Amino acid sequence: MSRKDNRGRKLKDGEYQRANGQYEFRYTDLFGKAKSKYSWRLTPTDKVPDGRRWSLSLRELETQVEKDMLNGISDTNITLDEMFDKYIRQKMKLKDSTRYGYQVIYNKYVRGGLGKKKIKAIRHTDIKSLYSEMSKKYSIGTIKNLNKILTAVFDLAILDNLISVIPTKRALQDLDCKPSKKVDSLTEREQELFFQYVKNSKYSYWYNFFVVLVGTGMRVSEIVGITWDDIDFANNEISVNHTLSYITDPETKKTGFTISTPKTENSIREIPMFNKVRRALIEIRNLQEVFEIESPQVGSYSNFVFLGENGQLLYRTTVGLKIKQIIRDYNEEEEKAAERENRTPELLPHFASHVFRHTFATRLAENVTDVKVVQSILGHADVQTTLNIYVSNNQERNHKAIKELESKIKIG
Incomplete structure (x- = not known):
């Protein structure tokens, strides 16, 4: 004898109507467990009873269960x-x-x-x-x-057979995003202004740090982790073989420094030193020896090259904050000076620490024709990364190239 609901409609296998009027579909999942789906409506055209919350109808839920089981997807409440x-x-x-x-x-x-x-x-x-x-x-x-x-x-x-479609697919299309104010690299003039100010201001302690940062193209996590064991003055090279980061464990909430391997295998590299970089490192070493500055230790690593004014280790946030302070103070002083001298102020753009790496890559590419050399020094796994991301195609560079070519290309 066939079963019917309280409206006289025939119920299928696994379908039931409870005493309170709610429908139930009983089935066995892929793991052999008995499961149920519930709805106040049997079909999509049914109205939701007064005072009850809307949900898919029981028949729609059944179709969803059948589809998932065909695709091997298990029923789970995992969030x-x-x-x-x-x-x-x-x-x-x-x-x-x-x-x-x-x-x-x-x-x-x-x-x-x-x-x-x-x-x-x-x-x-x-x-x-x-x-x-x-x-x-x-x-x-x-x-x-x-x-x-x-x-x-x-x-x-x-x-894990929990879903059949990735909902993030094409989710980035048609987004009207906040305009990016990102600075890819500094111009030669901006670079000059930055270093002049740091060298002759209360931030002079940081001058040699920025010389090495801009003069090597290292990532901040790489440069703050450099130890004196990584500096080879005899061969004029810096060995990049580890990084230093300051992190917070989201579960324990404990914070601390940690040593890791570089970003990729290609990031492990030897960087030849410019003379200015070499001199900056020698000045730092002499200063630490004169004042007998002792480096903190992280795991088996000690003897770190770059330390803060109080002898503390550096990390990306402290470097970023220092750059922000330098730009803020320089721009404030430059605006006042320009007003006194009745001229247009030369202001520095706001930028993050990684811009120095972009700047190094740009200067290198402007003067070195072999892109493989640029790739090797920057430690990129893919040469396309060097071409697409780090070498900024700016107007200053375009004008310079045209001027150099003008005498070489005969037009008319």
Whole structure:
């Protein structure tokens, strides 16, 4: 005898109507566990009873279950937050600094918000909505970084048979992002102004640090980790073989310095020294010897080259803050001087520490024709990275090239 609901409609196998009028679909999942889906509506055209919350109809839920089981997807209540934590735990080869960076980005923009949602329930429109809100405050670069992380998390969910589609796909299209004020590299004049000011101001202690930073193209995490054992004065080379980072463990909340291997295998390299770089290092060494400055120790590493005014280790944030202070004070003083002298002020743009690496790459490429040399010194795994990212195609460089070519190219 066939079963019917309270409206006389025939119920299929696995469908039931409870005494309170709610419908139930009973089934067995891929792991042999008995599961149920519930709805106040049997079909999509049914109305939701007064006082009850809307949800997909039972028949729509059944179709969803059948589709998932055909695709080998298991029914689970795992949230995006839980899936991210699982992803981080399984990425054993991630460097501590990279792991920390991923966690900071995810926790800031996703955790506790979209992250509370079940991963199966997250749709493409949810991701688009998140990115759309972010675009009002943040640059496209920030959103791209988050998208890269979320895509990796959803990819793991596919491998675990939790979802069948990655909702971040094409989510970056048509975003109206906050205009980027990013500075790719400093012009020669900006570089000159920066160094003149640092050398002759209260920031003179930092002069040799910036000489080495700009004169080697090292990443900040690389230069702050350099020890005197890495400086080969005999062969005039600096060995880059580790990095130094200051991180906070998101779980224990403990902070501290950590030593890691460089970004890629190609990042392990020997950098030839300019004479100015060599002299700057010798000055730093002499200063440390005269004042008997002792370096802190991190693991088995000690004898660090670059220390703060109080003998403390440096890291990316402290360097970034110092650059910010220098630019702020220089611009304030330059504006006052220009007003007194009735001229237009030459102001420095606001930029991050990584711009010095871009600047070194640009100056190097302007004077070295062999791009492989640039790639080797910068430590890039792919020469295309050197060409696409670090060599800025600025107007100053274009004008300079045209002037040099004018006498060589016969026109008319």
